[in-house]
Amino acid sequence: MFGIRLENVTKRFDNVLALDRINLEIDAGEFFFLLGPSGCGKTTLLRILAGFEQPESGRVLFDERDVTAVPPHERNTGMVFQNYALWPHMTVWKNVEYGLTMRNMPQHERDQKVKRVLEMVQMSGYARRSPNQLSGGQQQRVALARALVIEPDVVLLDEPLSNLDARLRLEMREQLLDLQRALGVTMIYVTHDQKEALAMGERIAVMQMGKVAQIGTPRDVYRQPLTRFVADFIGEINLISGEIKSVESGVVAATDVGDILGQAGYEGIQVGDRVLCAIRPEAIGFLLDESGTADNVILGQVRRAIYLGEVEQFFVELASGDQVKLIKYDATIQHAQPGDEVRLGFSQVVMLRDEAEDRDEAV
Amino acid sequence: MKRFDLNWPTLIFLVGLIGFFVLFLFYPLWYAFVQSLVVDGRFTFAFYELMVTSPVYQESILNSFRLGMITTIATTLLSLPLAFLLVRYDFAGKGFLNGLILVPMVLPPFVGAIGMKQMFARFGSINLLLLDLGLIDQPIDWFGGGGFVGVVILEVLHLYPIMYLNVAAALANVDPSLEEAARNMGSRGFRLFRTVTFPLMLPGYFAGAIIVFIWAFTDLGTPLIFNYRQVVAVEIFNSIEDINENPMAYALVVFVLLLTVFFFYLSKATLGNRRYEMIARGYISSGSRPASRGMTVLIYAAMLSLTGIALIPHLSVFLTSIAERWFMAVLPQETTGRFYTMVFEHPMSLSSIEMSLILSVLSTTLDVVLGIAIAYLLTRTRIPYKGVLDAMAMLPLALPGLVLAFGYLAGYSGTFLDARHYPVPLLVIAYAVRRLPYMVRAAYAGFQQTSVTLEEAAQNLGASRLRTLFQITFPLILANLVAGGILCFAFAMLEVSDSLILALKDEYYPITKAIYALMGRIADGAYLASAMGVFGMVLLIVSLFLAGRFLGRRMGELFRA
Numbered sequence: 001m002f003g004i005r006l007e008n009v010t011k012r013f014d015n016v017l018a019l020d021r022i023n024l025e026i027d028a029g030e031f032f033f034l035l036g037p038s039g040c041g042k043t044t045l046l047r048i049l050a051g052f053e054q055p056e057s058g059r060v061l062f063d064e065r066d067v068t069a070v071p072p073h074e075r076n077t078g079m080v081f082q083n084y085a086l087w088p089h090m091t092v093w094k095n096v097e098y099g100l101t102m103r104n105m106p107q108h109e110r111d112q113k114v115k116r117v118l119e120m121v122q123m124s125g126y127a128r129r130s131p132n133q134l135s136g137g138q139q140q141r142v143a144l145a146r147a148l149v150i151e152p153d154v155v156l157l158d159e160p161l162s163n164l165d166a167r168l169r170l171e172m173r174e175q176l177l178d179l180q181r182a183l184g185v186t187m188i189y190v191t192h193d194q195k196e197a198l199a200m201g202e203r204i205a206v207m208q209m210g211k212v213a214q215i216g217t218p219r220d221v222y223r224q225p226l227t228r229f230v231a232d233f234i235g236e237i238n239l240i241s242g243e244i245k246s247v248e249s250g251v252v253a254a255t256d257v258g259d260i261l262g263q264a265g266y267e268g269i270q271v272g273d274r275v276l277c278a279i280r281p282e283a284i285g286f287l288l289d290e291s292g293t294a295d296n297v298i299l300g301q302v303r304r305a306i307y308l309g310e311v312e313q314f315f316v317e318l319a320s321g322d323q324v325k326l327i328k329y330d331a332t333i334q335h336a337q338p339g340d341e342v343r344l345g346f347s348q349v350v351m352l353r354d355e356a357e358d359r360d361e362a363v
Numbered sequence: 364m365k366r367f368d369l370n371w372p373t374l375i376f377l378v379g380l381i382g383f384f385v386l387f388l389f390y391p392l393w394y395a396f397v398q399s400l401v402v403d404g405r406f407t408f409a410f411y412e413l414m415v416t417s418p419v420y421q422e423s424i425l426n427s428f429r430l431g432m433i434t435t436i437a438t439t440l441l442s443l444p445l446a447f448l449l450v451r452y453d454f455a456g457k458g459f460l461n462g463l464i465l466v467p468m469v470l471p472p473f474v475g476a477i478g479m480k481q482m483f484a485r486f487g488s489i490n491l492l493l494l495d496l497g498l499i500d501q502p503i504d505w506f507g508g509g510g511f512v513g514v515v516i517l518e519v520l521h522l523y524p525i526m527y528l529n530v531a532a533a534l535a536n537v538d539p540s541l542e543e544a545a546r547n548m549g550s551r552g553f554r555l556f557r558t559v560t561f562p563l564m565l566p567g568y569f570a571g572a573i574i575v576f577i578w579a580f581t582d583l584g585t586p587l588i589f590n591y592r593q594v595v596a597v598e599i600f601n602s603i604e605d606i607n608e609n610p611m612a613y614a615l616v617v618f619v620l621l622l623t624v625f626f627f628y629l630s631k632a633t634l635g636n637r638r639y640e641m642i643a644r645g646y647i648s649s650g651s652r653p654a655s656r657g658m659t660v661l662i663y664a665a666m667l668s669l670t671g672i673a674l675i676p677h678l679s680v681f682l683t684s685i686a687e688r689w690f691m692a693v694l695p696q697e698t699t700g701r702f703y704t705m706v707f708e709h710p711m712s713l714s715s716i717e718m719s720l721i722l723s724v725l726s727t728t729l730d731v732v733l734g735i736a737i738a739y740l741l742t743r744t745r746i747p748y749k750g751v752l753d754a755m756a757m758l759p760l761a762l763p764g765l766v767l768a769f770g771y772l773a774g775y776s777g778t779f780l781d782a783r784h785y786p787v788p789l790l791v792i793a794y795a796v797r798r799l800p801y802m803v804r805a806a807y808a809g810f811q812q813t814s815v816t817l818e819e820a821a822q823n824l825g826a827s828r829l830r831t832l833f834q835i836t837f838p839l840i841l842a843n844l845v846a847g848g849i850l851c852f853a854f855a856m857l858e859v860s861d862s863l864i865l866a867l868k869d870e871y872y873p874i875t876k877a878i879y880a881l882m883g884r885i886a887d888g889a890y891l892a893s894a895m896g897v898f899g900m901v902l903l904i905v906s907l908f909l910a911g912r913f914l915g916r917r918m919g920e921l922f923r924a
Binding site for chain 2: 147
């Protein structure tokens with residue numbers, strides 16, 4: 001078990017920059033997530049860690065040892081592939097045993113380890129089956145067992161749950177978390193599903209177009225997104241554009257719906273900056289009477305209400321013509337109806353740099 | 364960063380491979396080309412002029428064209444309706460009929476010709492039967508035109524399965540929604556076919572048509588058996604003996620080569636950029652519908668009668684092989700098994716079987732090794748000029764066997780590879796080069812169907828690349844490799860043009876050349892040759908069946924352009 005460091009890792013496919021100077025440090029025993037939309041480079045990064053791809057420049061360090069040029073079979077990483085990649089010409093047992101055979105482990109030791117790991121993933125009864133006879137969830141467990149049995153220095157998971165149905169996915173999430181905690185092994189998990197990352201990750205690296213947009217705990221990246229992309233990609237967000245007019249006691253932005261008070265989302269914020277006021281839908285409340293207060297209060301009219309069972313969504317049109325979205329969890333009471341004039345109150349606002357503005361200046 | 368996976372073993376293999384292609388693909392063709400233009404150190408166009416001016420060569424070239432065109436048209440007329448019935452209708456036994464179509468291919472047409480000659484001779488079975496029935500009062504000259512009709516019939520019966528495979532694939536690839544759109548606009552029936560379906564099928568159809576045309580144009584064995592000598596292939600064959608005095612054959616070979624190149628270029632130039640891929644869409648209609656009872660009967664009747672006709676040569680070969688006495692009678696008056704025993708007793712047939720086995724085993728081994736390596740490089744590595752390697756490996760598919768064999772014979776004459784002295788090396792290489800595309804395709808398909816992640820998983824767990832190849836990849840694609848190997852072997856056993864041209868001494872005759880030689884040499888030649896033909900048929904049937912079992916439904920893909 002050890003930490004991993006990536007230094008300026010860059011990878012190009014033909015002329016597409018897949019990874020652009022990636023710097024990352026992953027601690028020993030950490031459950032680390034690489035999160036991003038398809039094509040952001042997260043899988044390429046994982047494959048570089050496994051040794052299937054060579055970075056164009058930069059270094060990969062396992063526990064301070066430079067492994068950039070080490071071939072895949074000498075890295076001692078355990079990878080779980082998106083399609084599981086179980087060998088159809090071998091039984092479950094043989095699949096799991098394979099890595100141990102490669103390590104020239106004596107037969108009785110192999111038997112013990114395979115037995116134990118199959119118990120761990122609750123697949124003991126299936127050892128003699130062929131992978132084709134297993135359900136998706138079972139194949140997933142075998143793939144996991146195969147990666148874990150070699151006692152790898154790091155486990156690499158490439159969207160391991162994406163081929164499972166929703167219920168099974170939740171179940172496997174729990175089991176994977178339990179396993180990681182029990183074994184204390186470093187795990188790097190690639191996914192495009194923000195819920196998975198938030199629910200399981202100790203830290204998350206959100207990736208965008210070959211770059212790391214933000215690294216932090218789930219709480220950090222959700223509550224303090226650094227960019228509009230991160231805010232948009234993780235959860236839902238309302239964005240109201242404005243211009244900073246004061247940074248004295250709290251940051252205040254002037255917008256079409258009045259002044260909004262919030263906190264700086266980036267360093268060096270100053271008066272005159274074009275910003276986006278980012279507000280999570282669940283952070284906005286209906287102020288039912290005059291007594292309700294919040295840092296910010298704005299008026300609007302409910303346009304649509306969508307009942308989703310455990311939550312209810314509302315779309316409220318503001319005076320500026322913008323719409324904001326609200327999510328209310330207590331769906332047993334009726335909060336508002338389309339056509340209602342409402343007062344909205346919210347306190348948690350992050351001021352993000354308006355990147356469109358940056359681009360305009362650059363031109 | 365490394366743009367290509369080039370390590371020393373790969374480089375050495377690539378250089379060796381290029382050397383092999385240069386020596387045994389390009390050099391022989393180049394040699395023929397030069398010889399056709401340079402005589403006694405002087406440049407001349409005389410031989411090409413002779414093609415146009417000499418009535419003999421004119422006649423031969425015209426006949427070959429006629430043969431190619433008629434065969435292409437006839438196979439088209441047979442395969443198009445057949446493809447429509449089998450692609451567009453669902454009925455019980457569809458898989459069986461699809462397999463049945465391939466059956467006529469199990470016999471080289473020139474062997475079929477031996478039997479056909481017996482059956483359709485002036486006083487052969489068919490004429491006698493018709494005379495007995497009182498339908499005619501004069502025997503019909505079935506092979507009219509000095510054997511031309513006979514050659515055409517055999518080519519058509521042998522080649523329509525290849526045409527069918529291409530046409531059926533092209534038809535199956537036509538997006539049904541495009542036809543539906545046309546129907547929606549009010550088009551139907553033949554008009555729909557002419558305006559929408561056929562234009563969409565054209566690239567696939569054209570590819571098949573070229574193969575059939577070139578095949579018929581260059582087939583050597585069949586005209587030889589019918590003693591129909593006025594075609595290009597036979598002209599080339601006949602001039603082998605006096606090639607040093609008369610370089611005309613070089614010019615003819617170059618002519619055939621250029622014709623082939625021209626046709627393939629034409630199809631690429633006119634149709635290459637018209638690949639009609641299926642358009643993604645929400646609703647996928649299967650394009651086939653259940654056949655009514657009457658339709659099913661019609662389909663079966665058409666298929667069975669066609670296959671029945673196509674199998675007449677096979678049947679006649681079989682009858683000839685068991686005929687003790689067959690003279691002026693519809694069926695043999697007396698039957699015997701002695702020709703089968705004779706196959707294993709006559710020195711020439713016996714040595715030819717031995718020879719063919721040796722040649723086929725060697726050439727198949729070469730094919731398997733080269734085929735796997737090429738397919739591996741194409742699917743699993745990044746190497747420069749991949750397209751060139753792919754094209755080189757596929758080139759022999761388009762190259763008439765006659766042209767290559769002639770190039771070998773002439774180009775290596777006087778060297779230690781001279782086929783006149785010891786033809787085994789060149790025969791092995793010729794067989795191997797001709798069948799290499801099948802092996803590459805079979806292995807390529809296997810590599811492609813096997814997810815790379817299965818190999819990566821093994822490497823991730825500590826297996827080296829080589830170990831992964833042997834423990835994971837090969838077991839997974841074994842079926843493809845075995846099927847490809849079986850096909851290479853079977854076709855090598857019954858290879859015609861290479862054997863006829865390159866094997867010049869009795870003791871080195873492979874089976875096909877022995878069949879041809881025996882025909883003219885001994886009194887019972889036709890019977891003995893037929894018995895050998897039956898063995899060949901059985902061998903091919905078993906091989907195709909085995910390959911089919913391993914390859915499953917993708918079998919047909921190997922015979923398409």
